[in-house]
């Protein structure tokens with residue numbers, strides 16, 4: 044079987060599962076968007092996928108910028124940790140930065156955005172599970188620094204929150220973390236009427252159906268799309 048066929052089949056299966064999860068959760072299918080995570084995909088796989096779908100997620104700003112130059116009409120999201128010295132690249136290339144994991148980074152993005160006269164769209168990454176290995180705001184920390192976050196919204200579009208559940212074979216184990224992110228969003232939203240925080244980026248190949256049931260609007264899926272290749 045060729046690459047194109049395998050990817051088309053995987054994409055159709057993922058879309059079916061997204062649709063099923065929406066129906067199960069009594070949500071509109073259009074309320075959930077797939078971010079096709081291409082961070083470990085070969086370029087010919089990305090090209091094959093691009094024939095059918097064009098919203099991609101990359102974890103490294105440099106690779107995102109390089110790939111975007113090759114497929115400029117696609118929408119490229121940054122989902123991986125962003126170092127200070129890569130902020131300019133990210134702001135210039137990413138349609139949405141999912142991984143803003145500290146107030147310091149947010150302020151840096153606001154500064155660069157001002158210099159470039161760009162209003163970047165970002166999500167605040169929250170370490171709901173409090174795992175050492177994961178970056179992100181602690182929920183309490185985010186609540187405590189909310190006034191400072193809101194100030195940055197003048198130059199940076201703060202569209203919502205993002206999280207990763209702990210790795211597990213059982214997707215039900217992810218549910219409390221996704222629910223906690225949605226609850227946190229509801230609490231933060233009630234602090235300031237100006238910020239709707241409409242996006243919740245949560246759910247990966249193993250747990251996206253549960254994330255959709257808990258209100259996820261962006262699911263970041265890599266492995267499932269490229270299964271059976273390479």
Ligand SMILES: *Cc1c(COP(=O)(O)O)cnc(C)c1O
Pocket residue numbers: 080082102122123207247248249263264265266267
């Ligand atoms: C790699 C990655 C994904 C995709 O994970 P899969 O298990 O391949 O679907 C999603 N989100 C983030 C932040 C990632 O780094």
